[in-house]
Amino acid sequence: MRVNFTVNGRKQEADDVWEGESLLYVLRERLGLPGSKNACEQGECGSCTVRLDGVPVCSCLVAAGQAEGREVVTVEGLADFAKNRACGGHDGEGKGGACGTTLQEAQGWSAKGTDSQTGEGGELSPIQQAFIDAGAVQCGFCTPGLLVAADEMLERNANPSDADIREALSGNLCRCTGYEKIMDAVRLAAARQSETASSQGV
Amino acid sequence: MADTRTTGVPANVTQGSQTKGGIGESTLRPDGTLKVTGEFAYSSDMWHEDMLWGQILRSTVAHAEIVSIDTSEALATSGVYAVLTYDDLPTDVKNYGLEIQDTPVLAHGKVRHHGEPVALVAADHPETARRAAAKIKVEYRELPVITDEASATAPDAILVHEGRDDHHAGHVPHPNIVHRQPIIRGNADEAAERADVIVKGEYTFGMQDQAFLGPESGLAVPSEDGGVDLYVATQWLHSDLKQIAPVLGLPEEKVRMTLSGVGGAFGGREDLSMQIHACLLALRTGKPVKIVYNRFESFFGHVHRHPAKLYYEHGATKDGKLTHMKCKIVLDGGAYASASPAVVGNASSLSVGPYVVDDVDIEAYALYTNNPPCGAMRGFGAVQACFAYEAQMDKVADELGMDRIAFRQLNAMEQGTIMPTGQVVDSPAPVAELLRRVKAMPMPPERQWEDSEGADVRQLPGGLSNTTHGEGVVRGVGYAVGIKNVGFSEGFDDYSTAKVRMEVIGGEPVVTVHTAMAEVGQGGVTVHAQIARTELGVGQVTIHPADTQVGSAGSTSASRQTYVTGGAVKNACELVREKVLEIGRRKLGTYHPAWATAELLLEGGKVVTDGGEVLADLADVLEDEVVEIEEEWRHRPTVAFDLKTGQGDGHVQYSFAAHRAVVEVDTELGLVKVVELACAQDVGKALNPLSVVGQIQGGTTQGLGVAVMEEIIVDPKTAKVRNPSFTDYLIPTILDTPTIPVDVLELADEHAPYGLRGIGEAPTLSSTPAVLAAIRNATGLALDRTPVRPEHLTGTVPA
Known part of the structure; x- marks a missing residue:
C-alpha cells in the first residue's frame, strides 16, 4: 500500500508498504529517518516516541496506515518544531515544522560548524541543548524518545515539579544514566525557557 | 547535594x-x-542499497538432539535468498568463544539451551525472513535438562559437553564444572576456634540481564576481494575479529570491522551475537545483509549475569574483629563457557569483600547447565559476592550488638592490607572513609510525599496505582560497601x-x-x-x-x-x-x-x-x-591464581564504592519505593567529573534493579526462559529510581595514569546489598535472595 503523511513539516509518500509495518519501520527503513529508535518494538521503552498530530506515541505500536494524512514530528525535526513554537507559529496541536523549513535544512544545521568538543554552534531546541549540557546523554539510544516526550511535557507544563517530570517520562527507559542527569536536563531546559520567557516579557 | x-x-x-x-x-x-x-548512526541504523535482512531460527527447547532439519519450504518462499544450517558452514572451524571455543555458530546435532541458533535466513524484507524461518522444520528428540548444581554434578549426570579438552578440563572436579578456583590462606578452621560468634548464611542471586537499549545489530557488506566489511556494535573489535575470521575461512585482513554506534553494552556485547551470521549470509548471497534483533530475540542473543548460590560463614571476636571466613560460591554458567572462568576468578578473589580477614577457605565454581549461557555483566562475579558478604556483615554486627558501620570500619581494609590471594593492596583503599562519608550525607526528610493537601501518591510505594496514601508504609535504611578489580586479571596480556x-x-x-x-x-x-x-x-x-x-x-x-x-x-x-x-x-x-x-x-x-x-x-x-x-x-603485569591455593598477584587495581539506601515499604502489599540511594566512591582522579558522576549513578541504578525487580525467570522443569520482554523483565523507570547524591573522593593511585581509578563497576556492587539491607531494616524479614518481589515481602512465598 501507499501511505501519505507529513513528517517534520514535509509531505512524505511511502510506497510498497506492507500492511503489518509500523510507523517506526516506515520512518527508519523507508524514509531515511532512523532517529526514532527500535529498542523494544513492543511499546515498553519509549525510544521510538514521536508526536502524531501533537500527541506523543510509541511509533512502534502505530501501524503505518494509521498515519495516513496525519502529521508526525520526530527527533530529526524537533529543533525546527521547537523553534516554530517559540516564534509563535505553533498552536499547540503539533503543526510540526510549519515554518516551512525542510527536513534537509533541518538536518543541515547539525552538519555545519558544530564544535565537536562542546556541541556549541548548532541550532538545537532548548531540551536538546540541555541534554548535552547536563550530561544526560551516554549511549544515547533512549535520548530521541526522551527528548520528544520531555519537549511535549514542557509545552504543556512550563514549570514542572520533579514528580511531574518523573510522571511524564515514566514511559521512557534509560539504562545508562540512572535518570539523574535526565532530571537535571529537564529542569535546566525549563529554567532556561522561563528565563527566555521573562526576558521577552511573556 | x-x-x-x-x-x-x-x-x-x-x-x-x-x-x-x-x-x-x-x-x-x-x-x-x-x-x-x-x-x-547506531548499528541498527545501517542501511545499504539492495540490502537483505537476516533472521535467526532459534531452538524452542533447551536440551535436545536434532533429528532433522527441513529447509525446503523456507527456501521456496518468494523473497528468500538463502537458508543456512550447520552443513553450510564453510570451514572446519565451527565453534567460537571468548576463552573456550565451545559455542557452535549453528547447532550441530544437539541444542544445549533454549534459544540456541539453529538456522539462518536472508530475505528482502524482515517479515519475509521471519516467516520463512518459521517454515523451517526442525525435529527435536528432547533430553533431560540440567538446571542446577545437583543435576549437574550427580555422578550419572548427562554431560553438557562431551569430551572436553579445554585447559580447565583437567583440573575441575566434574565435567559439568567449567572452572573452579579455591583460595586458601591461613587456617580458617583454627581461627574459627577463636571466634565468639559465628554466622552462617545461604544466599541466592537471580539472573540479571544487561538490558542495553540498542539491540544486537549490524550490517555485513561483501567486498570484491572476497572479504567482508562488518559494521557492528561490540565491546571489543579485535576479539570479535579473531573469532569471526576463522569461521568464515578468511584471513583477518579481509574482515574489516568498523564500530558503529553502540546502544549500551554492560558486558552483554563481549560475546559475539549476529556478527558471524550476518557475514555468512552476506558471503553466501553476495549482498549486504543487515540483522537487527528485536527485544525478544535480544534476551536470547546475549549472555546474562550468572545467577548464584552463595554459602558463607564468618566468625568474629567479642571486640568486633573478624576471625575467619569460609565460603562457597556456585555460579550457573549455563550451556556455554563465555566468560565463566574469569567470573569465577573474580568471585573467589573478591569474595571476602573490602575487609581484613587473614584466615579464609574459599571456593568458587561455575556450572555447565542447560540454562541460558551466562558471562560478563558489569561487576563480573564481584556483584554476587558483595550481595552475600554485606548481608553477612550486618548479621555479624547484629550478633555482636555493634553498630553496623562501626563494625565494618573496624574490619575495613586499607592500603597495605593483604588480600586472600596474598596480593598487597598498594594504593589507597579508603573503605572506612567512604562509609563515613556516605553516612554523613543528610538524610532525605521523612514523609516527603506529604503536603498540606495530602499525599502525592506518585512518591509512594505503588505510585499512581494509588495503593496507599501512607498507611502501612515503613521506612528503612541500609548500608553497604564493595570492592571491584579494574582491568583484565590473572596474567592476561591486557x-x-x-x-x-x-x-x-x-x-x-x-x-x-x-x-x-x-x-x-x-x-x-x-x-x-x-x-x-x-x-x-x-x-x-x-x-x-x-x-x-x-x-x-x-x-x-x-x-x-x-x-x-x-x-x-x-x-x-x-x-x-x-x-x-x-x-x-x-x-x-x-x-x-x-x-x-x-x-x-x-x-x-x-x-x-x-x-x-x-x-x-x-x-x-x-x-x-x-x-x-x-x-x-x-599496565603492570598480573599473574594467574594458583589452581590449588588461589595465591598470586592476580589483579591490576582495586576500586571501592559505598552506598546508603533509604527505602519505604508498603508492608501490606510488599511494594518498595527506594527514596534515596546515596553513593561515595574513590575515583583516584576524575578525568571528567560529569561523566564520572553519570557512571556512578547509572551503575547504582542497575544495582537497584537487581535488588527489587530484575530477574530472568527460567522454568526449572524445562530450562525455558519465561519472561524475554520488557513487559515481563522489568528494569527501573524514572519513577522507580530515586535521587542519587554522589560524593566523589580522589585519592591517586600512583601506578595509574594521572592517578585514576577505573570506576564503572564498583557502584553496581554495593547498591544492591544497601537496598536489601534497607528493606530488611523496614520489614524485619531475612531476605536472603535478590531480587525481592512483593511475594517475598508479604509472606506469600518464603525468601
Missing part, C-alpha cells in the same frame, strides 16, 4: 595543563549533538594501542586520536580528547572512528578503558610531544638557548618552557611535517 571532591594527588602525577578542555574538566561529549538530533597524529591544518595545530576502543556510551571518546589536549596543548582534537585498521584497544569492560586505552593515548601523546620537540630543536634550537636547557611543554598551541616563556607556535615548528605514532601500552 553538590558533588564534593577531595584531592590527594601526589607530586609525581601530572597536573592539568593550561589548555582548555583538558583532563579534570567536565567537557561535553563529542557525539552529543549527533545523539540529540537523531543523526548518530594492552591497548593508540595512534596519535599531529599536523597543521589551516595554520592551526590539529591532533587526531585513533584507537579501536569501543565507545559504548561511557564517554571514552570525551576523555581521549581531554588527554590529548592536556598532553599536547592543542585545542582541536579529532577522534577517529574505531576500527580494526589500528591495533587492539582491548575490551570496553572491567572498568578498564580510561585506565588502559586512556593510558595508551597518554603514552602515544608523550611520544608525539618528544618528536615535536625534537623537530623544534632541529629547526629553531639556535634561536633560543632554552630549547636545549629548559623543561619544555606544549600549551595553548605553543612550545613553552616550564617557566612559562613561549618559544614557538606549534604551527611554526611543524610547518608541513606530520608526526604520527602508533604504540601499544600495558
Whole structure:
C-alpha cells in the first residue's frame, strides 16, 4: 500500500508498504529517518516516541496506515518544531515544522560548524541543548524518545515539579544514566525557557 | 547535594595543563549533538542499497538432539535468498568463544539451551525472513535438562559437553564444572576456634540481564576481494575479529570491522551475537545483509549475569574483629563457557569483600547447565559476592550488638592490607572513609510525599496505582560497601594501542586520536580528547572512528578503558610531544638557548618552557611535517591464581564504592519505593567529573534493579526462559529510581595514569546489598535472595 503523511513539516509518500509495518519501520527503513529508535518494538521503552498530530506515541505500536494524512514530528525535526513554537507559529496541536523549513535544512544545521568538543554552534531546541549540557546523554539510544516526550511535557507544563517530570517520562527507559542527569536536563531546559520567557516579557 | 571532591594527588602525577578542555574538566561529549538530533548512526541504523535482512531460527527447547532439519519450504518462499544450517558452514572451524571455543555458530546435532541458533535466513524484507524461518522444520528428540548444581554434578549426570579438552578440563572436579578456583590462606578452621560468634548464611542471586537499549545489530557488506566489511556494535573489535575470521575461512585482513554506534553494552556485547551470521549470509548471497534483533530475540542473543548460590560463614571476636571466613560460591554458567572462568576468578578473589580477614577457605565454581549461557555483566562475579558478604556483615554486627558501620570500619581494609590471594593492596583503599562519608550525607526528610493537601501518591510505594496514601508504609535504611578489580586479571596480556597524529591544518595545530576502543556510551571518546589536549596543548582534537585498521584497544569492560586505552593515548601523546620537540630543536634550537636547557611543554598551541616563556607556535615548528605514532601500552603485569591455593598477584587495581539506601515499604502489599540511594566512591582522579558522576549513578541504578525487580525467570522443569520482554523483565523507570547524591573522593593511585581509578563497576556492587539491607531494616524479614518481589515481602512465598 501507499501511505501519505507529513513528517517534520514535509509531505512524505511511502510506497510498497506492507500492511503489518509500523510507523517506526516506515520512518527508519523507508524514509531515511532512523532517529526514532527500535529498542523494544513492543511499546515498553519509549525510544521510538514521536508526536502524531501533537500527541506523543510509541511509533512502534502505530501501524503505518494509521498515519495516513496525519502529521508526525520526530527527533530529526524537533529543533525546527521547537523553534516554530517559540516564534509563535505553533498552536499547540503539533503543526510540526510549519515554518516551512525542510527536513534537509533541518538536518543541515547539525552538519555545519558544530564544535565537536562542546556541541556549541548548532541550532538545537532548548531540551536538546540541555541534554548535552547536563550530561544526560551516554549511549544515547533512549535520548530521541526522551527528548520528544520531555519537549511535549514542557509545552504543556512550563514549570514542572520533579514528580511531574518523573510522571511524564515514566514511559521512557534509560539504562545508562540512572535518570539523574535526565532530571537535571529537564529542569535546566525549563529554567532556561522561563528565563527566555521573562526576558521577552511573556 | 553538590558533588564534593577531595584531592590527594601526589607530586609525581601530572597536573592539568593550561589548555582548555583538558583532563579534570567536565567537557561535553563529542557525539552529543549527533545523539540529540537523531543523526548518530547506531548499528541498527545501517542501511545499504539492495540490502537483505537476516533472521535467526532459534531452538524452542533447551536440551535436545536434532533429528532433522527441513529447509525446503523456507527456501521456496518468494523473497528468500538463502537458508543456512550447520552443513553450510564453510570451514572446519565451527565453534567460537571468548576463552573456550565451545559455542557452535549453528547447532550441530544437539541444542544445549533454549534459544540456541539453529538456522539462518536472508530475505528482502524482515517479515519475509521471519516467516520463512518459521517454515523451517526442525525435529527435536528432547533430553533431560540440567538446571542446577545437583543435576549437574550427580555422578550419572548427562554431560553438557562431551569430551572436553579445554585447559580447565583437567583440573575441575566434574565435567559439568567449567572452572573452579579455591583460595586458601591461613587456617580458617583454627581461627574459627577463636571466634565468639559465628554466622552462617545461604544466599541466592537471580539472573540479571544487561538490558542495553540498542539491540544486537549490524550490517555485513561483501567486498570484491572476497572479504567482508562488518559494521557492528561490540565491546571489543579485535576479539570479535579473531573469532569471526576463522569461521568464515578468511584471513583477518579481509574482515574489516568498523564500530558503529553502540546502544549500551554492560558486558552483554563481549560475546559475539549476529556478527558471524550476518557475514555468512552476506558471503553466501553476495549482498549486504543487515540483522537487527528485536527485544525478544535480544534476551536470547546475549549472555546474562550468572545467577548464584552463595554459602558463607564468618566468625568474629567479642571486640568486633573478624576471625575467619569460609565460603562457597556456585555460579550457573549455563550451556556455554563465555566468560565463566574469569567470573569465577573474580568471585573467589573478591569474595571476602573490602575487609581484613587473614584466615579464609574459599571456593568458587561455575556450572555447565542447560540454562541460558551466562558471562560478563558489569561487576563480573564481584556483584554476587558483595550481595552475600554485606548481608553477612550486618548479621555479624547484629550478633555482636555493634553498630553496623562501626563494625565494618573496624574490619575495613586499607592500603597495605593483604588480600586472600596474598596480593598487597598498594594504593589507597579508603573503605572506612567512604562509609563515613556516605553516612554523613543528610538524610532525605521523612514523609516527603506529604503536603498540606495530602499525599502525592506518585512518591509512594505503588505510585499512581494509588495503593496507599501512607498507611502501612515503613521506612528503612541500609548500608553497604564493595570492592571491584579494574582491568583484565590473572596474567592476561591486557594492552591497548593508540595512534596519535599531529599536523597543521589551516595554520592551526590539529591532533587526531585513533584507537579501536569501543565507545559504548561511557564517554571514552570525551576523555581521549581531554588527554590529548592536556598532553599536547592543542585545542582541536579529532577522534577517529574505531576500527580494526589500528591495533587492539582491548575490551570496553572491567572498568578498564580510561585506565588502559586512556593510558595508551597518554603514552602515544608523550611520544608525539618528544618528536615535536625534537623537530623544534632541529629547526629553531639556535634561536633560543632554552630549547636545549629548559623543561619544555606544549600549551595553548605553543612550545613553552616550564617557566612559562613561549618559544614557538606549534604551527611554526611543524610547518608541513606530520608526526604520527602508533604504540601499544600495558599496565603492570598480573599473574594467574594458583589452581590449588588461589595465591598470586592476580589483579591490576582495586576500586571501592559505598552506598546508603533509604527505602519505604508498603508492608501490606510488599511494594518498595527506594527514596534515596546515596553513593561515595574513590575515583583516584576524575578525568571528567560529569561523566564520572553519570557512571556512578547509572551503575547504582542497575544495582537497584537487581535488588527489587530484575530477574530472568527460567522454568526449572524445562530450562525455558519465561519472561524475554520488557513487559515481563522489568528494569527501573524514572519513577522507580530515586535521587542519587554522589560524593566523589580522589585519592591517586600512583601506578595509574594521572592517578585514576577505573570506576564503572564498583557502584553496581554495593547498591544492591544497601537496598536489601534497607528493606530488611523496614520489614524485619531475612531476605536472603535478590531480587525481592512483593511475594517475598508479604509472606506469600518464603525468601
